[in-house]
Amino acid sequence: MQLILSSILLSVALCAMLAEPMLLRANIGARQAEVIPVVVGGPQDTFNPDSVTAAVRDIIQFQFINGNHTTTQSSLEAPCTPLGGGINSGHIPFQDGQTTVGTFNMVVSNADPIFMFWLVTHPPTSTGPHCQEGQVMIINPTGAQQVLDFVKAAQGTDKSIEGTAIAGGTTSQIELTNAAFIPAPAEAGGPQRGAPPAAAAPPAANATTPAVGNATEATNGTAKNGEKKKEKRHPVVLAF
Numbered sequence: 001m002q003l004i005l006s007s008i009l010l011s012v013a014l015c016a017m018l019a020e021p022m023l024l025r026a027n028i029g030a031r032q033a034e035v036i037p038v039v040v041g042g043p044q045d046t047f048n049p050d051s052v053t054a055a056v057r058d059i060i061q062f063q064f065i066n067g068n069h070t071t072t073q074s075s076l077e078a079p080c081t082p083l084g085g086g087i088n089s090g091h092i093p094f095q096d097g098q099t100t101v102g103t104f105n106m107v108v109s110n111a112d113p114i115f116m117f118w119l120v121t122h123p124p125t126s127t128g129p130h131c132q133e134g135q136v137m138i139i140n141p142t143g144a145q146q147v148l149d150f151v152k153a154a155q156g157t158d159k160s161i162e163g164t165a166i167a168g169g170t171t172s173q174i175e176l177t178n179a180a181f182i183p184a185p186a187e188a189g190g191p192q193r194g195a196p197p198a199a200a201a202p203p204a205a206n207a208t209t210p211a212v213g214n215a216t217e218a219t220n221g222t223a224k225n226g227e228k229k230k231e232k233r234h235p236v237v238l239a240f
C-alpha cells in the first residue's frame with residue numbers, strides 16, 4: 001500500500017516537473033511579446049496562416065518562401081493597392097539552395113485589423129495575379145467572415161499596385177532549419193507559381209554532398225541532362 005502511494009506521489013512530482021517548462025513557454029501570467037511566423041508564398045499559394053491574432057507589441061515575422069514576394073499593407077476597400085503610409089516589405093527573394101530565409105519583422109502597434117496582400121515578381125516586371133487570386137491575409141480580423149470578405153474583395157480587383165518604399169518593419173534572416181516551412185522541391189510538380197523560371201538549382205556543388213545519380217548518368221550528355229547540369233552550377237545568390 002505504502003509502495004503504491006509513494007509511486008503515485010513520485011508520478012505526480014514528475015508530471016509537475018515536466019509541465020513546468022510548458023507553462024513557462026505559454027507565458028501564463030505576465031504576457032511577453034510573441035514572435036508570430038507567417039509564411040509568404042509556397043505551394044499553398046496564400047499566406048500561411050491567412051489570419052492571425054496578435055497583441056500590441058507582438059512581432060509578425062513574415063518568412064519568404066520560393067520566389068520573390070512582398071508583403072504589403074492595403075485596405076478592405078482597395079485590397080491590392082498599397083495603403084498610403086502603410087507597411088511594405090519590398091521584394092524578398094528565396095531561391096532554391098538557400099540555407100537562410102529572408103524575413104520582414106513587423107511590430108503590431110494597435111489592435112485594429114491590418115490587411116495585407118503580396119506581390120510576386122515574374123521577370124521581367126509583371127507582378128502576377130496573386131492578389132486577384134485572393135492571396136491576402138488579415139492580422140487581427142474582426143472574425144472569420146472578414147477574412148472571407150477580404151479575399152472576395154481582392155478577387156474582384158483587376159490589378160495589383162507595387163508599393164514604393166520599405167516601411168513599417170525591418171528585414172532580417174533566419175536559418176532555413178528554423179523556418180516555418182520546407183521549401184518546394186525544385187522539380188516536383190512543375191514550376192511553382194511565383195518561383196523564378198528554371199528554378200531547378202540545388203545547392204552549389206559541394207564535394208561532401210552525396211551525388212545525385214551515378215557517374216554513368218552524370219556523363220550522359222542528352223540535351224535534358226546537359227541543361228540540368230548547367231543549372232546546378234548556378235551560384236546561390238543571397239540578395240537581401
Ligand SMILES: *[C@@H]1O[C@H](CO)[C@@H](O)[C@H](O)[C@H]1NC(C)=O
Nearest residue numbers: 068091092093121125237239
Ligand atoms: C526581386 O524583385 C525585385 C523587384 O522586381 C527585383 O528588383 C529583384 O532583382 C528581384 N530579385 C531576384 C533575386 O529575383
Ligand SMILES: *[C@@H]1O[C@H](CO)[C@@H](O)[C@H](O)[C@H]1NC(C)=O
Nearest residue numbers: 203204205206207208209210
Ligand atoms: C558541404 O556540405 C556539408 C554537408 O551537407 C556541409 O556540412 C558543409 O558545410 C558544406 N560545405 C560547403 C562549402 O558548402
Ligand SMILES: *[C@@H]1O[C@H](CO)[C@@H](O)[C@H](O)[C@H]1NC(C)=O
Nearest residue numbers: 213214215216217218219220
Ligand atoms: C548508374 O545508372 C545507370 C543508368 O541509370 C544504370 O544502368 C547503372 O546500373 C547505374 N550504376 C550504378 C552503380 O548504380
Ligand SMILES: *[C@@H]1O[C@H](CO)[C@@H](O)[C@H](O)[C@H]1NC(C)=O
Nearest residue numbers: 216217219220221222224225
Ligand atoms: C542517356 O540518357 C537517355 C535518356 O535519359 C537514355 O535513354 C540513355 O540510355 C542514356 N545513355 C546511357 C549511356 O546511359
